[in-house]
Amino acid sequence: MRSPFPLSRDEAVLVRKALGLLSGFALALTIFGGSAMYLTRLKQPVIVPKVIGMEQKDAERALNRKGLSMRSGRTMYDERIPAGSVVIQDPRANNYLKRGATVEVVLSRGKPRVPVPDVVHQTLRRAQNVLAQGQFRVGRRSYMSSGIVPKDTVMAQVPPAGDITPASSTVDLLVSTGPLDPIYVMPSLKRQSLEKAFRLLRPAAILIEKITTKVHDDLPIGTILAQSPAAGSRIEEKASVSLTVSTTSSEASLQPRLANFNFTMPEGPPRRLRIDVFDSTGTRTIYNKMEEPGNPVSFEIKVTGRATAQVYLGQQFEREVSLE
Numbered sequence: 547m548r549s550p551f552p553l554s555r556d557e558a559v560l561v562r563k564a565l566g567l568l569s570g571f572a573l574a575l576t577i578f579g580g581s582a583m584y585l586t587r588l589k590q591p592v593i594v595p596k597v598i599g600m601e602q603k604d605a606e607r608a609l610n611r612k613g614l615s616m617r618s619g620r621t622m623y624d625e626r627i628p629a630g631s632v633v634i635q636d637p638r639a640n641n642y643l644k645r646g647a648t649v650e651v652v653l654s655r656g657k658p659r660v661p662v663p664d665v666v667h668q669t670l671r672r673a674q675n676v677l678a679q680g681q682f683r684v685g686r687r688s689y690m691s692s693g694i695v696p697k698d699t700v701m702a703q704v705p706p707a708g709d710i711t712p713a714s715s716t717v718d719l720l721v722s723t724g725p726l727d728p729i730y731v732m733p734s735l736k737r738q739s740l741e742k743a744f745r746l747l748r749p750a751a752i753l754i755e756k757i758t759t760k761v762h763d764d765l766p767i768g769t770i771l772a773q774s775p776a777a778g779s780r781i782e783e784k785a786s787v788s789l790t791v792s793t794t795s796s797e798a799s800l801q802p803r804l805a806n807f808n809f810t811m812p813e814g815p816p817r818r819l820r821i822d823v824f825d826s827t828g829t830r831t832i833y834n835k836m837e838e839p840g841n842p843v844s845f846e847i848k849v850t851g852r853a854t855a856q857v858y859l860g861q862q863f864e865r866e867v868s869l870e
Contacts, residue, residue, distance in 0.1 A: 594649060596639035597632050602653060605632045613645035620652045625714065629656030657712035664707030665700050670721050673700045677717055685716030689723050697724030727782055734777035740768035740791050741852075744824050747787070748856070748863070753822075754829045755786035762792035768826070768852070791826075800826075804846045805869035807855055811841045819843060820858040823869070826851030 592612045597605035606616045624633045634652035637643060663680045665673035674684055695701050702720040705711055730750050735743045744754060760771055772790040775781060811819065821833035827850050837843065847855070853869040 591642040591644055594635075594637050594639055594641045594643055597635050597649070597651065598639070599627055599631055601631050602651075605635075605651060609649055614643060615646070615648045616651055617648050618651045618653050621655045622652055623656065623658040624654040625657055627654040627656075629654055657714060659710050660713050662703075662705050662707055662709045662711055662717060665703055665717070665719070666707070667695075668700055670698050670700060670719070673703075673719060681713035683714065683716045685718040688718070688720050690720060691724065691726045692722040693725040695722035695724075697722055730781050730783065730785075732773075732775045732777055732779040732781050732787070735770045735773045735789065736777075738770050739766070740770060740789070740826070741854075743770055743789065744829065750781075751784045752781065753784070753786045754789055754824070756788040757826060757828045758788070758790045759793040759826070760790055761795055763794050765792040767793055793826075800851055802848050802850045805849050805853060807843075807845055807847055807867065807869065809843045809857060809867070811837045811839050811843070812859070813839045815839070817859045822856040822858070823847055823849065823853060824856065825849040825853035825869075 592614065594614065595608050595612055597608055597616075600608065602618065609616045618632075622633060627633045631654050632651045633654040636650045643649070658681075660681060662682065663676050665676050668676065670687075677684060690701065692701065699722045700719050701722050704718045705715075728750070730752070733746060735746070738746075740754075740757070747754065762769070762771070769792040770789055771792055774788045781787075807821070809819075809821075811817070816836055816838050819833060819835060819837045820831060822829055822831050832847060833843070833845075847853075847869060849869055855867040855869055857864040857867060
């Protein structure tokens with residue numbers, strides 16, 4: 547549209563100059579306003595973010611996003627924070643700082659490293675205490691039999707003693723279960739005498755738990771007719787067996803009797819006295835006590851048929867005594 551009031555050439559020039567001046571002033575105001583806002587923002591404090599627990603690079607990025615820089619100098623051991631991560635920051639999180647300020651951080655060196663203690667040849671209980679005092683824990687426990695290393699004693703450890711490892715690490719142990727219990731093969735006792743069978747089984751401490759008699763007038767008294775376990779069976783030390791033996795018509799009516807036993811403890815330290823009795827009913831332990839040297843031991847024993855007493859001092863066989 548044309549203006550209803552036409553301008554002269556000079557007036558038009560003046561109007562254009564005025565509009566130019568207004569445009570320049572507006573642009574200057576815009577630039578000044580933006581600069582003022584930017585400068586105000588630069589001076590405005592920011593909240594320090596929490597960077598404890600972050601890895602070094604992640605912590606630096608988090609601070610840079612807030613307009614802050616990071617400086618790390620010291621390091622220290624820490625039980626919880628992994629090596630290379632921030633363990634301390636200054637100022638702390640949620641404090642205010644000016645943009646461009648620096649946050650000091652201390653980086654973790656991880657768990658302290660200490661030498662592994664030597665627990666080989668120690669009891670398992672003692673080894674656990676020693677490891678706990680050295681800031682270690684017992685890891686896996688493996689067991690192996692040994693005829694040399696006592697039961698419940700540490701035979702080996704991993705890591706070995708002297709290794710420098712982080713505190714609170716685990717130490718695996720190999721523990722002795724002691725010697726293996728010997729395994730025996732049950733011999734064939736058929737057609738042998740009861741006394742011979744008793745002496746044959748005695749080294750393995752095998753007890754004749756039950757004896758069943760069966761009349762056979764054509765066989766010597768005490769001949770073994772049957773056995774359990776059967777010949778060839780695998781049996782452990784101190785196991786028990788049952789036997790069927792022959793008797794005669796007259797022997798079958800034999801009544802139990804009382805027999806006297808007398809023994810005096812030999813000189814030496816106090817020892818455990820054990821007395822096993824063997825007769826036609828089987829074997830049984832009738833005495834098992836600690837006795838002083840020189841003490842007399844006397845009592846009556848109820849037996850049936852031919853009978854003997856086996857005397858043991860400690861674990862050692864001492865003598866055999868006939869019970870009449």
